[in-house]
Amino acid sequence: MEFNTPSEESLSERINKRDRERRNVIEKRKEEKQQLIVETEQASYFKDAFDSTCTNIKKLLDSAESAPTSSLLEIFDKVNKDILMLKNYLFESKIFLKMYDIRKAQETLQILENDAAQLEAKLVPRKKFGFKNRRVIKKSSDKPSDVTDGLKDMKITEGNAANGVGKQCSKKIYNKYGDNTCMLLGKTDEKLVLDAENVNKNDVLLTDLTRCTVKIYGTPNTLHMVSLVQCTVLIGPVTTSVFVDNCLDCDFAFACQQLRLHSSTNCKIYLHVTSRAIIEDSTKIFVAPYNWSYEDQMNHFKLAGLDHKINNWDSIDDFNWLSKEKSSPNWSILEPELRVKSWD
Structure with missing residues (x-):
């Protein structure tokens, strides 16, 4: 062997x-x-x-x-x-x-x-924008009343060169966004309201606001929010897109087709979006379902062409996080016990 x-x-x-x-x-x-x-x-x-x-x-x-x-x-x-x-x-x-x-x-x-x-x-020129410095008086008729009726403790206001924004800066903003854009510029510690009559089908710009509460009724065409700090912004259905840039410590509630959020930190977003939202260069972003409501809101959803039954609020794409195996660390779902229950 x-x-x-x-x-x-x-x-x-x-x-x-x-x-x-x-x-x-x-x-x-x-x-x-x-x-x-x-x-x-x-x-x-x-x-x-x-x-x-x-x-x-x-x-x-x-x-x-x-x-x-x-x-x-x-x-x-x-x-x-x-x-x-x-x-x-x-x-x-x-x-x-x-x-x-x-x-x-x-x-x-x-x-x-x-x-x-x-x-x-x-x-498709839109209605020329102009704020009304008066509260709408409720009339007795079968026609639905304006949603801003009864908001006597709030005020409708317009940001301009006289309200803390220089003329040169104001001119640049108007050139960029157009004179048909509703603008709130350079406000601090104020409560502001835009009504449906002024907002519907117009673009809206909020910029350089600090510790402000803003309520926007109606259906803006697009919404831009730039350089907001410690603000609460509640918005009706937006026809197309919401763009958020350089915002810090803010609470937002809005409905839209698309959300693009850039360079923002520690913001809570109560969201209704019919596509996938996109964030970029942002951290500590918390999302929850859209929960602000007001009179005639369902009609505004129809006017904006948004289906209130379709909501991808928790489907967020982070351009700084391309891994499909792990979730992005830059955003998370806001725990139910931490969510605002009533905005009034």
Whole structure:
């Protein structure tokens, strides 16, 4: 009987081990190659779909110039929804796109969004904005009363150069947002109200407010909130998007199609949103379902085109956290016991 010597057994084991390692390397390379092929195909498909949709959006915008006035709202509604869809598609595709392609797509979307907003402002002029320095008197009729009836302890006010914002700064803001934008600028320790008559289908800008309480009734077209500190802002249904930038220690309650939140810290958002909300460069963001209510609010939901039954308040995409395995540490759900029960 023959026996293998220890050295022979050791040699055989080494040969088998190296063979297994070689096979593993080959298999790994095959997987990496296949993954590269898949990602390349995905990137190619994304580019084709993205470019095709952008082309269709441009055609819609070109057609708006000669379209009858009655169809303009439908055209711009379609354009805004397609741009929003592309933004969500881009975010979902980031995992296999190169940084250059992501930046290029973002720039393309920004240009489209700006062109659409400028053209809509040109072709669908909104009611000239102006605050009324009086409280609406409730009249006895079958027509629904204005939601600001009875708010005698609040005031409707407009921020301007005389209210703490320099003329040069004010001019820049008006040039950027347009003279049809409702603006509250440079306020401290005040209670402010915008009513539906002034707000409906207008853009709204709140900026440089400190320790203010703001109530906005009606259906703004878009809402911009910039540089707010320790403020509480309660808003009715917004037709399109809410943009929040550089806000600190604030409580917000609003409904919208899309939320974009940038560079903000320690904010609580009571949210109703029909798409996925997006945050970027933000920390300590807490979300809860939208729970502010007021008279005639359901009619405002209809006017804004929002379905009050569809609410993705807890579906947040963080542009600074691309991992799908772990949740972003920059936002969380506000515990029920910590939520505001009544805003009155």
